[in-house]
Amino acid sequence: MTTPLRLFLVDDEMPALRRLEDVLHDCASECPIEILGTATNGVSALAQLAEADADAAIIDIQMPQMSGIELARELQSLSQPPAVIFATAFEEYGVAAFEVRAVDYLLKPIRRERLLDALNRVAEMRAAQAQAEPASHARSHFSVTERGRLHLIPVAEARYLKAEQKYITLRTREREYLLEDSLTRLEEEFGSRFVRIHRNCLVARDSLVGFEKMPSNGGETHWVAVLKDVPERLAVSRRQQHVIKEFKKNG
Template sequence: MIRALIVDDEEPGRVNLRYALSEHPGWNVVQECAGVASAQAALAGQAVEVVFLDIHMPGDSGLVLARALAAMPEPPIVIFVTAHERFALEAFEVHALDYLLKPVNDARLGAALARAAAMLDLRQRPVYGAALRAWADDEQASRGGAAPAFWQQLTVRSVGTIECVQLADVDWIEASGNYVNLHLAGRSVMHRLALSRLLPHLDPASFLRVHRSAVARIDQAARLDVAGDGVYQLTLRRGARLPVSERHVEAVRAAMDAR
């Protein structure tokens, strides 16, 4: 049985979620809490694998509990239950965290439960903790009025797994619709995030856009060639060849000269 804790200040929300979970064999709600303090007391007295956490609660918000859980070496999987605005939902998606919108949709609940169970089966809690901490750090910075620091890693979720990809290991990034393809030494990783959303979070001292569909790590740039009339090509140290738009060629030259 997967032991779950529900944290929501509204009793109807707790009851509805408990009844919805009762339709899924293998899930056991061990306790329901109306606030952060009672949830912390419950977690101190028993281990749980999954926490369903409301964000907006009087007193301490759910973010307080999320940050505390993020500090644990192997935190429980957190599924946020929220009526948050769109930008906050995007933040969850960027860090590969699951959320449910109120009122909870049965199909989305089932998908979230399946992902959580798969991560538990594959012993993903330590790497999940890194993803939760990255999200908590960004949230704390933005709520304090500070601009979040440039990202050092990307949290990539596939079926049942989470991988924290260090941006220092990425040679170049390729746009692919609503995804980006992260090219590392000897492999590539698809991540569900549009390049336009990723760009503001990349350190311009490390990454440079060379084409509408490509971003290169500056220290990987080896050679810039003219491939034709107004056509340029950047060769990276590991051999990849990237198209360079005419509008970006001077910036590429300047970045290479400045190293």
């Protein structure tokens, strides 16, 4: 059985989105699809696509806040960007679409045959990529929204992830960000990159410099982790002190 193409749709006009969904369903008998989600502007689409595992995004071009061309350019920063198919009523953006590596450029009203050609092209690209490299399901970026502005933080820049009440503190070399996520889920997704040192804290393996003993208030000492480029010391729980032994063994 053919794995459905995972699609994400972006258009600022709801009737256009509904029409696109109808044409896609007409194509499904020849090219199975799964619609992961929709967005009515580029900013929202970028945030969702940073989290989604989409094979392709079908994107309108003239949209408020962020144009389809700008969105496609931003998507290229992802480690596994979706293929881009533009769907627009305007012919004059063809050169710009080529510059952002669009798979196809469809003019509205979209015909089933043209859309099916574009989907088959994406399916062929996906099959070629699957043969060339192993699949990776971990994100390359964390998406953080602050005061209406979207930040894409490369996972490689994270020094630690610490659970605090309802949020996760994401620490980079420069500053802290707040994530709405679960530490357990993050550990499952990024277990090869991070190691748990406490029930509320994961640290990046490549940022770990070593461990130190520090005095506690009661006069006893406890272990803390020392991280590269981060001044604070992070407590290591007794349950996780095997990490210290493994670090010394591998170091």
